Amino acid sequence: MSVLVTGAAGYIGSHMVLALLDAGEKVFALDDLSSGAKWLTPKAAPLTVADVGDMELVSALIIKHDIVEVIHFAGSILVPESIKHPLDYYTNNTAKTLELLKACVTSGVKRFIFSSTASVYGMPERAPISEQTPIHSISPYGASMAMSERILQDAAAAHDLTYMTLRYFNVAGADPKGRAGEIGKPTHLIKVAAQIAVGARQEKLQVYGGDYPTPDGTAIRDYVHVTDLAEAHLAALEQLRAGSGSATLNCGYGRGYSVYEVMDAFKRVTGKALPYEVVDRRPGDPPQLIADNAAIRTVLDWRPRYDEIDFIVETAINWERDLIGRTGNAA
Numbered sequence: 001m002s003v004l005v006t007g008a009a010g011y012i013g014s015h016m017v018l019a020l021l022d023a024g025e026k027v028f029a030l031d032d033l034s035s036g037a038k039w040l041t042p043k044a045a046p047l048t049v050a051d052v053g054d055m056e057l058v059s060a061l062i063i064k065h066d067i068v069e070v071i072h073f074a075g076s077i078l079v080p081e082s083i084k085h086p087l088d089y090y091t092n093n094t095a096k097t098l099e100l101l102k103a104c105v106t107s108g109v110k111r112f113i114f115s116s117t118a119s120v121y122g123m124p125e126r127a128p129i130s131e132q133t134p135i136h137s138i139s140p141y142g143a144s145m146a147m148s149e150r151i152l153q154d155a156a157a158a159h160d161l162t163y164m165t166l167r168y169f170n171v172a173g174a175d176p177k178g179r180a181g182e183i184g185k186p187t188h189l190i191k192v193a194a195q196i197a198v199g200a201r202q203e204k205l206q207v208y209g210g211d212y213p214t215p216d217g218t219a220i221r222d223y224v225h226v227t228d229l230a231e232a233h234l235a236a237l238e239q240l241r242a243g244s245g246s247a248t249l250n251c252g253y254g255r256g257y258s259v260y261e262v263m264d265a266f267k268r269v270t271g272k273a274l275p276y277e278v279v280d281r282r283p284g285d286p287p288q289l290i291a292d293n294a295a296i297r298t299v300l301d302w303r304p305r306y307d308e309i310d311f312i313v314e315t316a317i318n319w320e321r322d323l324i325g326r327t328g329n330a331a
Contacts, residue, residue: 016230105161149165181315
């Protein structure tokens with residue numbers, strides 16, 4: 001019996017592979033390398049370079065390696081990009097998830113974990129956000145993930161399949177042991193700020209909007225350390241194995257930080273303030289996203305280990321320094 005991780009050469013997927021291997025699991029990896037990198041996937045998890053939407057190939061892979069559990073991360077995740085290229089997002093996040101699920105139900109997969117997003121909620125009127133908050137996506141990214149959630153729900157109702165859907169909030173940081181971190185196109189606040197802090201970017205940090213209805217005018221987000229997120233998925237897998245029913249759960253700390261508060265954390269960690277400028281808001285960005293995490297703490301007995309913003313920032317900075325060491329210079 002083995003586990004297949006899709007998007008395994010990407011940011012969150014690579015941390016999931018590490019968590020599974022650390023737990024002694026037999027893992028197989030799948031990624032098309034459109035945004036990931038082979039070197040992020042440990043050699044102990046054989047990597048198949050292929051499209052997750054290739055139903056025939058995925059079915060053959062599942063049967064060949066006796067895979068009964070799939071953890072699905074492959075997809076596109078950038079809100080502004082989804083607004084510019086919506087059809088790409090409906091293809092990558094919805095159509096390909098549909099093909100993956102077809103492969104799973106026809107090849108004997110019993111348990112499926114879907115890495116979803118708080119973007120399905122859109123701009124909720126209240127915070128923290130519970131799982132009962134209505135789905136009202138305001139971007140193609142959120143809408144494409146909400147569609148995939150519904151497809152998974154319907155597939156499980158019709159087939160011998162149980163699932164956990166984890167709606168994660170803002171993922172940040174890097175493996176505390178330095179084995180993995182975020183690469184590729186930097187768009188998230190902590191990634192960009194970490195690059196500026198270590199000299200990999202010679203520019204000011206852009207603060208998107210200083211006029212939000214928040215205490216300091218900047219957007220507030222619930223930042224989740226990527227290792228805690230991976231361990232939440234591992235806990236979900238263990239719960240499904242124990243015979244629990246399917247569930248959809250928020251994955252966040254229940255504590256939000258504004259952009260300025262994150263910048264303060266960088267100053268505490270590095271001893272130096274980040275240069276910045278306030279620019280226009282980005283389309284599709286809500287004022288705040290904070291999780292109500294009571295359900296995941298109860299259902300999965302999930303207890304985060306790295307829920308301090310300074311630690312999240314520190315691991316992100318350490319990872320960026322490691323990347324400079326790999327390339328030999330700062331950008």
